[in-house]
C-alpha cells in the first residue's frame with residue numbers, strides 16, 4: 001500500500017462540510033433549512049459580467065492566456081486601485097490567479113523553504129495554515145481576540161517572531177471575524193518587518209484583501225497605500241464583492257522584482273486562470289456592475305445591522321463589531337462549551353446551519369460559532385425566531 005505524503009497529516013477537512021452534508025440530508029427529508037454555514041454570497045454574478053462571458057465564449061476565447069493573465073484585465077484592476085483608493089499600481093505588478101486560493105498558493109510556493117515559519121492569526125481562514133504545511137513550512141498561530149478587535153498586536157508579532165519567521169500573513173476584513181486593519185496598524189506591522197530586513201532578516205508581509213468592498217462604515221485602506229514597503233504581497237479575488245466564487249478568479253499584486261519568478265511558477269503550476277472568466281471580469285469594473293455590487297453591499301450592511309443586535313439579545317456575545325465581510329463570529333458560551341455540539345443541535349432542532357469555531361483554529365474554538373449572513377433579511381428574521389424558541393424558550 002502506498003502511503004500518503006507525510007504532510008497530508010496536517011490537512012484537515014472543513015468541519016462545515018459535515019454541517020452542510022447533514023443540512024442537505026435534512027432538506028431532502030423535507031425540513032426547512034436556512035444556510036448560514038458557507039462563506040459564499042447568496043447573490044448571483046451581476047448580469048453585465050455574465051453577458052461579457054457569453055460574448056467571450058461566442059468569440060471563441062477559450063484558449064490559454066499568458067500565465068500572468070490578459071493585459072486588459074490587469075489594466076482594469078490597476079485603474080480600480082487608482083479610482084477606488086487613489087493608489088498608483090503598474091499593471092505589470094498584477095498577476096491574475098485561479099481565485100485568491102491560486103494567489104495564496106503561488107506566493108507561498110515562491111517564498112517558503114522547508115522549516116520556515118509563517119505567522120497567522122487564530123482564529124483565521126483555515127486553508128492558510130494548510131497551504132503552509134503543504135510547502136513543508138510551519139504555521140505559527142497568533143491568538144487574536146475581541147479585546148484587540150481580532151487582529152494581532154505588534155507585541156504578539158514580536159513575541160512569536162523567530163529566526164525562522166519568513167512571512168506574516170493577515171486578512172482585512174478577516175474571516176471568520178469580519179475585523180478590519182486600519183492604515184496605522186498596517187503601517188506598524190510593515191515598519192516592524194522593514195526593520196527586521198535592515199537587520200538582515202528579510203520577511204514578507206501578505207495581506208489578503210478578498211473581502212474589500214464589503215465594509216460597512218469603517219474606512220478601508222488597501223495595504224498597497226503603504227509607502228516604501230519592500231516585501232508586500234496583496235491578494236484579492238473576484239469571489240466575494242464581485243460575486244464570482246465559481247469563476248475561480250483572483251489576483252496578486254507583488255513587488256516588481258518578484259514578477260519574473262511568479263510568472264515562471266504560474267506557468268508551471270496552473271498555466272493560466274480560466275480564460276472565459278478573465279474576459280468576463282473585465283466587465284466587473286463597468287459602472288453598471290459596480291452599481292449592482294454596491295446595492296448588494298448595502299443589503300449586507302442591513303443584514304449585519306439586523307442580526308448583530310438580535311444575536312446579542314439572544315445571549316451570544318459579539319463584543320467587537322465586525323466592520324466587514326459577511327460573518328458574525330459569536331461567543332456561544334452562554335449556551336454551551338462545545339460549539340460543535342451546539343451547532344449540530346441548532347441544526348437538528350431549528351434547521352439553522354452555522355459553522356462551529358473548530359474550522360478556524362485552536363484558539364477557543366469550543367466557545368465560538370460563525371454565522372454567515374448570506375441569506376435575505378426575511379430569512380434572518382426567521383433565524384432569530386427559530387433560535388429564540390430553541391435557546392430562550
Ligand SMILES: Cc1ncc(COP(=O)(O)O)c(C=O)c1O
Pocket residue numbers: 039098099100101102125171174175208210236237238239245249250
Ligand atoms: C480570507 C479568505 N481568503 C481566501 C479565500 C479563497 O477565496 P477564492 O474563492 O478567491 O479562492 C477565502 C474564501 O472563503 C477567504 O475567506
